[in-house]
Amino acid sequence: MPSPRSTVFRRAPSLAALTLVGVAPLAGAQYGYFPDQPEAVEVADLSRRPSFYHEKAVLTRGKLGFSFGQDMRVMLLEDPESIDEVLMAQPYMSSNDLAFMGGGEVEVEGWFFATRMVDEYMLRSHPILRNYPYNPAWGDGMDMRTEGFLAVVAVTPIGATESVVSEREREAEAEMAAGDAIKIEAGSAAALTLDQLIADPEPWLSQRVEVVGKFRGNNLFGDLSIKDKKTPRDFVIKTADDAIWVTGMRPAGNGFRFDPTRRRDTGKWLRVYGRPWTSDGMVYLRAERLELADRPDDDSLEPVDIRIAEKEAREADVSPLRVVFSLPLDGEREIPLDSEFRVQFSNRMAAESFHAAVDLLYGDEPYVDNPFPDLEVTYDDGSRSLLVTPNGSLEPEREVHLILYREIEDEHGQQLEPQPLAAEWDDDAVWVLSFRTASR
Numbered sequence: 001m002p003s004p005r006s007t008v009f010r011r012a013p014s015l016a017a018l019t020l021v022g023v024a025p026l027a028g029a030q031y032g033y034f035p036d037q038p039e040a041v042e043v044a045d046l047s048r049r050p051s052f053y054h055e056k057a058v059l060t061r062g063k064l065g066f067s068f069g070q071d072m073r074v075m076l077l078e079d080p081e082s083i084d085e086v087l088m089a090q091p092y093m094s095s096n097d098l099a100f101m102g103g104g105e106v107e108v109e110g111w112f113f114a115t116r117m118v119d120e121y122m123l124r125s126h127p128i129l130r131n132y133p134y135n136p137a138w139g140d141g142m143d144m145r146t147e148g149f150l151a152v153v154a155v156t157p158i159g160a161t162e163s164v165v166s167e168r169e170r171e172a173e174a175e176m177a178a179g180d181a182i183k184i185e186a187g188s189a190a191a192l193t194l195d196q197l198i199a200d201p202e203p204w205l206s207q208r209v210e211v212v213g214k215f216r217g218n219n220l221f222g223d224l225s226i227k228d229k230k231t232p233r234d235f236v237i238k239t240a241d242d243a244i245w246v247t248g249m250r251p252a253g254n255g256f257r258f259d260p261t262r263r264r265d266t267g268k269w270l271r272v273y274g275r276p277w278t279s280d281g282m283v284y285l286r287a288e289r290l291e292l293a294d295r296p297d298d299d300s301l302e303p304v305d306i307r308i309a310e311k312e313a314r315e316a317d318v319s320p321l322r323v324v325f326s327l328p329l330d331g332e333r334e335i336p337l338d339s340e341f342r343v344q345f346s347n348r349m350a351a352e353s354f355h356a357a358v359d360l361l362y363g364d365e366p367y368v369d370n371p372f373p374d375l376e377v378t379y380d381d382g383s384r385s386l387l388v389t390p391n392g393s394l395e396p397e398r399e400v401h402l403i404l405y406r407e408i409e410d411e412h413g414q415q416l417e418p419q420p421l422a423a424e425w426d427d428d429a430v431w432v433l434s435f436r437t438a439s440r
Contacts, residue, residue: 001060018432038109042261043077047084048352050114050148051232058112058150059232061158063105066411074133077108078328083356087115088150091131095131105158111151171226176252182289184208184273195243204276204316209284212293213237213244215268215305218260221305228282235260237270238303239296245284246272253290321414322346323404326433335393341388341402343433347410349386351379359403360390361425363434369373371395394437 038057045414046053046060065085067077088108111128113185123129189210197204197211216223216236223236223243233250235258251270253260258265268336271293274285325344329336341360358377374391388402405428409415418430425432 011324028078039229039234043079043086043192044082044084046112046148046150047079047088048147048355050112051117053112053148054114054117056112057153059109060150061105061107065212074080077106080105086112086148086150087134088154089132089134090152090153090342092104092133107156108150108152111153111156113149113151114129115147115149117204139363143293150337167217176254176257184289189273194237194239194244197285198242198244198283201276201278205278207411208273208275208288209285211237211238211244211274212296213270213272215258215262215266217245217258217266219260220261220263220266221303223303225403228280231273232281233260237272237311242305242380245282245304246274247284247286248274249287249290251290253292256292266352269295298325316411318347318412318414321410321418323431325435328435331435332435333436335394335435337393337396337437337440339435339437340390341433341435342385343384343388343402343404344408345384347412349379349410350382350413351381353407354379354386357405357407358388359401359405360388361403362395363399363401396437396440398437399438400435401425402433402435403429406430 009136010440038059040059041053043060048056062077063080064086064190065078074087076085077088078085088110089182101358113129115400118129123134127287128151128316134149134151190210191203192204192212194211194213197209197372214237216238218232219226219235219236221236221238223238224245229245230247234245235251237246251260251265255266255414258268267293271291272285272287273289274287277284277286278431324344324346328339354377358375360375360398362371372390372392376389376391378387378389379385380387394400403422403425404416405426406415406418407428408430416430421433422429
């Protein structure tokens, strides 16, 4: 029986939304710790991959949540399209307190920190964190889970005069026009393959060349080191084993505009006219014009997905992922109405993969509403076990189903082999444990 997924992490109670009327000064810039080009990311990226973005300068957009803390400088930044959220705060040295009215959207520049990687010493000694009112205990005392803290350098309200959708449409038109502005005569640029350019860039530095490659977004497949990315707009093209960062332009041109954060556009091929340059031994291509290209006839030019190859190699050396034990036992009857559910796995798990990938549902009548709105999921690496806490009493004499979805994987990237009947609940369900509650 298909059903929408419930929230995995506990959420804060709904409070009156708030709107920014004060703007924090450029605290990071004052202390020389803010680069010219922060990395453009989504709030969901920060929430789901906090360790990856730890101590990185970022630019993001989100919806203001409720404020808390004694001086009203701490608040939530929420992803408008998901349940993801991060803490953020204004620096102590700011002359303006942040006040809120309504659920306004803002653009935030700042430094991001993974909360699990922040300790008391770091709070006192870090050149940025020491200027912010952050307390690691906040997350423990709130009815929510926050994985990251954003130290605000600058906050800009997104004006209500233009919706985000219309703003993006306007930007898209401008980018497509810019991508088609430069006219290049056929044959005026040397046509190179990516492997030729990367293997011997010296003869072509600062000369205009023509290169064809498959669009790979902003390194969505891990083809290159993210440390070598120069600006938020940079994207990757690739053929076979060779990949290169394309700089200077967004992926847009005559009649097309790709979203570098979404995989749906990564099946397209691009012809890039630009000038190669190097930095710290890496070859880059500064684009001047982009065009859609036909798929090459040579099948060997199809990009090799490094992560798939690495995953296959890892899986050859590790045991398959499976559920080895549950408490209560799968199929157990008369379970207490205050039960918690523990599931043990055969391998160490990727804790972040449980996010939005677990449901606890009643199965003996049509599912209408989320029966456990405060459902909480925690993973213990030492015992390789998942603890699912309903945070509410189970109803008596009911069938209860604990559902695990395909996004769940171990530290090697392996997923659970789907049970034959799991798909009856949801196309993405891979494992279902069933129980029946006791009478009162």
